Amino acid sequence: MTDHVYSADTTLALAKDVLQDEAQALTNLADTLGAPFLAAVQLLLACKGRVVVSGVGKSGHIGCKLAATLASTGTPAFFVHAAEAAHGDLGMITKDDVVIGISNSGTTSELLTIVPVLKREGTPLIAMTSAPESALAKYADVHLDIGVKTEACPLNLAPTTSTTATLAMGDALAIACMAAKGFKSEDFARSHPGGALGRRLLMHVADVMRSGEQVPAVLQDVSVLDAIREITRKHIGMTAVIDNDRHVVGIFTEGDLRRLIEKVGDIRDMKIAEVMTPHPKTIRAEALAAEAARILDETLCNQLLVIDDNNCLIGALHVHDLMTAKVI
Numbered sequence: 001m002t003d004h005v006y007s008a009d010t011t012l013a014l015a016k017d018v019l020q021d022e023a024q025a026l027t028n029l030a031d032t033l034g035a036p037f038l039a040a041v042q043l044l045l046a047c048k049g050r051v052v053v054s055g056v057g058k059s060g061h062i063g064c065k066l067a068a069t070l071a072s073t074g075t076p077a078f079f080v081h082a083a084e085a086a087h088g089d090l091g092m093i094t095k096d097d098v099v100i101g102i103s104n105s106g107t108t109s110e111l112l113t114i115v116p117v118l119k120r121e122g123t124p125l126i127a128m129t130s131a132p133e134s135a136l137a138k139y140a141d142v143h144l145d146i147g148v149k150t151e152a153c154p155l156n157l158a159p160t161t162s163t164t165a166t167l168a169m170g171d172a173l174a175i176a177c178m179a180a181k182g183f184k185s186e187d188f189a190r191s192h193p194g195g196a197l198g199r200r201l202l203m204h205v206a207d208v209m210r211s212g213e214q215v216p217a218v219l220q221d222v223s224v225l226d227a228i229r230e231i232t233r234k235h236i237g238m239t240a241v242i243d244n245d246r247h248v249v250g251i252f253t254e255g256d257l258r259r260l261i262e263k264v265g266d267i268r269d270m271k272i273a274e275v276m277t278p279h280p281k282t283i284r285a286e287a288l289a290a291e292a293a294r295i296l297d298e299t300l301c302n303q304l305l306v307i308d309d310n311n312c313l314i315g316a317l318h319v320h321d322l323m324t325a326k327v328i
Contacts, residue, residue, distance in 0.1 A: 018152040022164045025148045029165050032145060033172075040126045040142045041176045044075060047124075049096030051077035054085060056110050058159040059102040059166065066100065066170035073174050074183035082110035090114055095122045100170075103127070104146070104162050106134025115139045128166055144169055205292050206285040208325045209306050209315035210236065217242050217313055220249050220273040224260070227252050227272045236318050238303045241276045246312040248305055250276030282307045285315060289327045292317055 044051060051070055055063040063079050070077035080089050082101075093099060099118055101111045106129035115136070118125055127140035130147030137143040146169050152160040216234035218227050220241050230239045231254060241250035252272055260267055260275050267275075282305045283292050292304055296319050306315030322328045 014154070018160065021150070021152045022161050025161045025165055026168050028148075029146065029168065036142055036144055037172070037176075040144055040173060041180065043098050043124050043126060043142060044070075044173065044177050045180055047075075047096070047098040049076075049094050049098075051075055051098050051100060052093050053077060053079045053100045053102070054082045054111060054114075055102035056082050056108050058163050059104060059108070062163050062166045062170065063100070063102050065167060066102075066174070069171060069174045070177070073178040074181050075174065075177045082108065082114065085110075085114050090117055093118070093121070093123060098124045098126065100126045100128065101136060101140070102129075102166060103134075103136050104130050104159065104166070106131040106136040108136070111136055112139075128169060130162060203289040203325060203327055204285065205283055205287050205289055205306055205315070205317060208289050208321045208327070209285065209317045210321065211306075211315045215313065215316045216240060217246075218272060219244065220271075220276075222272050224252075224257075224267045224270045224272055224275060228257065231257075236303060236316060238316075240280075240305050240313050240316065241272055242313050248280065248282060248307055248311055248313050249273075250278045251280035251303070251305060252276045253303065280305055282311075283317070284308070289322060289325065293319075293322050293328045296322075 051067070053063040053067040053070075054060075060079075060081055067077040067079040078092075080092055085093070101115075103111050106127065112135055115125065119139070124142075125140045126142045126144065127136045128144045128146050129137050130145065131137060132143060132145055132147075146162065146165045148161045148165050150156050151158060151162060152164075214234065214236075216230045216236055216239035218230050218239050218241060220243055227239050227241070231237065231252075238251055238253040240248055241252060243249055250273070252275065256275065256277060260270075264270075281295055281299055281301065283295060285306050285308070296302065296304055302319045304317040305313060306317060308314050319328070
């Protein structure tokens with residue numbers, strides 16, 4: 001192998017060529033979409049079982065990603081390596097499934113080996129190849145042409161543009177099915193409970209709020225000093241002010257305390273009802289935690305009181321609670 005002197009300009013120019021070549025290939029691919037793509041979507045929508053994606057080598061890697069994308073967007077799917085399918089894993093596939101076979105050449109022997117079994121079982125086959133006249137394309141119920149003129153590889157050997165085209169075609173299939181099924185962000189969150197979106201859409205205020213003895217609260221007839229002691233005990237930077245039936249009538253925060261001292265100085269004889277903030281922002285326990293985050297952001301506050309249907313205090317929420325739960 002000949003040694004070459006590294007050149008920043010040459011490297012950047014080559015990288016730009018790769019990106020531009022692949023972008024143009026995707027544009028060309030979009031222009032070819034038509035009846036076969038619609039037929040493939042109809043097969044996937046009509047599938048009563050699972051979508052089984054299969055391939056070998058780089059096509060197999062792309063197939064794994066396609067199966068994952070389908071599964072996370074409302075189309076149950078999994079990947080089976082074509083070679084493993086021919087040695088027992090074919091038992092995972094039923095007549096109620098739909099198989100997506102990926103092979104750039106359309107002549108991958110491992111895939112062609114399992115085609116007769118699929119045909120005998122009556123399992124629909126969608127082939128993704130760059131060779132419409134290939135054996136795999138001809139055997140398929142639907143063929144999606146993912147052909148590109150050249151690879152982005154300067155040697156025109158390494159699968160680059162072709163795998164990008166396959167990946168994009170798979171994404172187009174997944175999103176088309178997602179839209180047809182009316183799949184929403186809430187559905188996406190249910191399959192991603194550990195992700196940020198799942199936390200924002202599935203976590204409720206009740207899941208993160210402080211409750212019971214952790215909630216600071218004082219009656220409206222107590223002194224400011226008593227309120228300060230409650231704030232100190234509960235470590236949340238505020239206290240709710242309630243009546244005898246636990247109805248929320250106000251809130252008093254550390255910020256309120258600083259401003260009060262600056263304004264009047266001696267606060268020892270003052271009652272909390274005189275200086276509290278009446279009608280504070282509140283939220284229900286069944287509300288989404290993301291809604292609590294929005295309220296805190298809009299009001300520039302750090303704390304939020306949680307009430308029930310009767311406006312009775314049942315919990316408290318600090319912005320740090322939302323941060324700890326990774327809602328924000």
